[in-house]
Amino acid sequence: MSLTAVVSRSNTASSTSSPHSFTVVHSLEGNSQLEVVPGRGVGEFVLGTSINDMIAFLSSHYDKYSKVKLIYNDKDPFDEDIILDISDVCIQLRFDPVMQCLKAAEIYSFEHIRLEYGKAGFGGSEELDYTFAHVENVFGVTRAEYIHKKGSYILDYPGLSLGFEVPSTLQKNYLRHQNDLAQERVFCDGTAALLTSLCVFSGQSKSPTVSTAQVELNAGAFFHECVDIHVGKGITFTKRKISISFGDSTQDVLTTLGRPGDIFYKSENKMKIFRGTDASSPYTDYFFNYPSIGIDILFDGRTQHVKKFLLHNNLPNHMEFGEYARCNFNLILEPSSQPFPQQQQPMGEESVVSEQPRGIEDAFANVHIGIGEISRKCQDPIAVKPSTMWRDIRRVLGTHTGKEVVFNKPLEDGTVNPFGPTALWGSHGVIFEVTCTGHIATLTLFETDNA
Numbered sequence: 260m261s262l263t264a265v266v267s268r269s270n271t272a273s274s275t276s277s278p279h280s281f282t283v284v285h286s287l288e289g290n291s292q293l294e295v296v297p298g299r300g301v302g303e304f305v306l307g308t309s310i311n312d313m314i315a316f317l318s319s320h321y322d323k324y325s326k327v328k329l330i331y332n333d334k335d336p337f338d339e340d341i342i343l344d345i346s347d348v349c350i351q352l353r354f355d356p357v358m359q360c361l362k363a364a365e366i367y368s369f370e371h372i373r374l375e376y377g378k379a380g381f382g383g384s385e386e387l388d389y390t391f392a393h394v395e396n397v398f399g400v401t402r403a404e405y406i407h408k409k410g411s412y413i414l415d416y417p418g419l420s421l422g423f424e425v426p427s428t429l430q431k432n433y434l435r436h437q438n439d440l441a442q443e444r445v446f447c448d449g450t451a452a453l454l455t456s457l458c459v460f461s462g463q464s465k466s467p468t469v470s471t472a473q474v475e476l477n478a479g480a481f482f483h484e485c486v487d488i489h490v491g492k493g494i495t496f497t498k499r500k501i502s503i504s505f506g507d508s509t510q511d512v513l514t515t516l517g518r519p520g521d522i523f524y525k526s527e528n529k530m531k532i533f534r535g536t537d538a539s540s541p542y543t544d545y546f547f548n549y550p551s552i553g554i555d556i557l558f559d560g561r562t563q564h565v566k567k568f569l570l571h572n573n574l575p576n577h578m579e580f581g582e583y584a585r586c587n588f589n590l591i592l593e594p595s596s597q598p599f600p601q602q603q604q605p606m607g608e609e610s611v612v613s614e615q616p617r618g619i620e621d622a623f624a625n626v627h628i629g630i631g632e633i634s635r636k637c638q639d640p641i642a643v644k645p646s647t648m649w650r651d652i653r654r655v656l657g658t659h660t661g662k663e664v665v666f667n668k669p670l671e672d673g674t675v676n677p678f679g680p681t682a683l684w685g686s687h688g689v690i691f692e693v694t695c696t697g698h699i700a701t702l703t704l705f706e707t708d709n710a
């Protein structure tokens with residue numbers, strides 16, 4: 260089940276980057292009990308897991324986890340971590356914004372969750388068994404430091420950090436080193452110091468990173484593999500050193516990539532009448548869907564050969580988020596003096612395109628660049644990657660992208676797409692789908708005459 264199919268949209272005012280919040284509500288009975296494994300994860304939440312797999316897991320365990328919020332920077336989804344906040348069990352899962360794999364799991368309340376480490380346990384009971392003294396006895400003595408910015412005492416272990424928030428009225432005592440929680444084990448006013456955060460991570464506590472070994476173990480050996488694009492020719496998977504080209508047969512693709520996750524046959528194409536195609540043709544084009552690598556491959560129904568590639572970026576502000584892994588594409592664009600060949604511009608064939616709604620110019624105002632800026636286009640090639648902005652691509656392509664086509668597809672139930680429309684721009688052999696924020700949502704590759 261796709262998260263975007265069951266969410267409701269709201270604004271989260273607490274973030275300076277104005278993220279969006281999405282809520283999925285189910286039911287939760289009793290307290291959860293999870294094992295803490297430093298540097299590896301908490302219970303079922305294992306570091307290195309892809310965000311799509313985690314969303315699928317949470318959806319299939321709705322009887323245990325509820326009120327799941329997806330939080331991200333809607334201005335630039337590559338700038339900050341993507342967060343899944345499971346508020347029923349008070350866990351925040353932090354995913355690297357580029358690789359989209361889990362790099363840290365933080366628990367921020369211990370009233371309704373029971374944690375185990377070794378043979379000891381704490382939290383989730385009427386007894387306050389998560390005091391500084393008790394937790395230090397569970398994990399052992401380590402370096403303790405007061406972090407004024409967080410207003411907390413932090414215990415650092417390899418792959419694990421524990422936080423104890425200091426009451427605001429007492430913080431100056433610890434800032435001036437008048438008291439030391441590590442020695443006194445209670446606050447200076449005699450009250451118990453309770454655990455307020457537990458974070459399991461890979462890398463360093465101040466800057467957790469995604470472990471390549473954990474990603475390969477939990478997301479797959481070829482997850483986020485670089486895919487080189489050869490315009491008009493095909494694609495190459497650089498780690499496996501395998502390629503698929505336009506004109507390859509279904510058997511060629513099956514031999515190279517294996518069985519697809521699904522096969523999708525195109526519905527009736529209403530554009531045929533405008534393209535002079537025989538509407539009674541018995542042949543139907545079809546896709547091989549490979550969601551784990553973020554790629555769809557379109558085959559010609561008559562020849563059974565590769566016709567197009569669709570590469571997905573899995574942006575959290577796109578209606579298909581969670582359906583495909585991010586394709587880590589790499590496209591070298593050279594400044595071109597050749598205009599887009601109009602007879603090869605197949606935008607309408609694959610797209611559900613509506614009339615431009617009112618205000619569409621405002622929606623894409625920050626995507627367009629002025630004619631003067633285009634005339635001073637970049638003379639150097641550019642490497643287009645998932646995080647590359649459309650403005651930078653347009654500077655290389657200049658005026659040879661034609662006029663955009665608005666892609667305004669509703670959700671499956673007919674409701675309005677909450678993320679708004681996207682725009683399609685074409686260049687030689689490539690169609691760019693661009694969001695209102697100027698990020699690349701998908702790339703469609705097709706064969707050109709002079710490839």
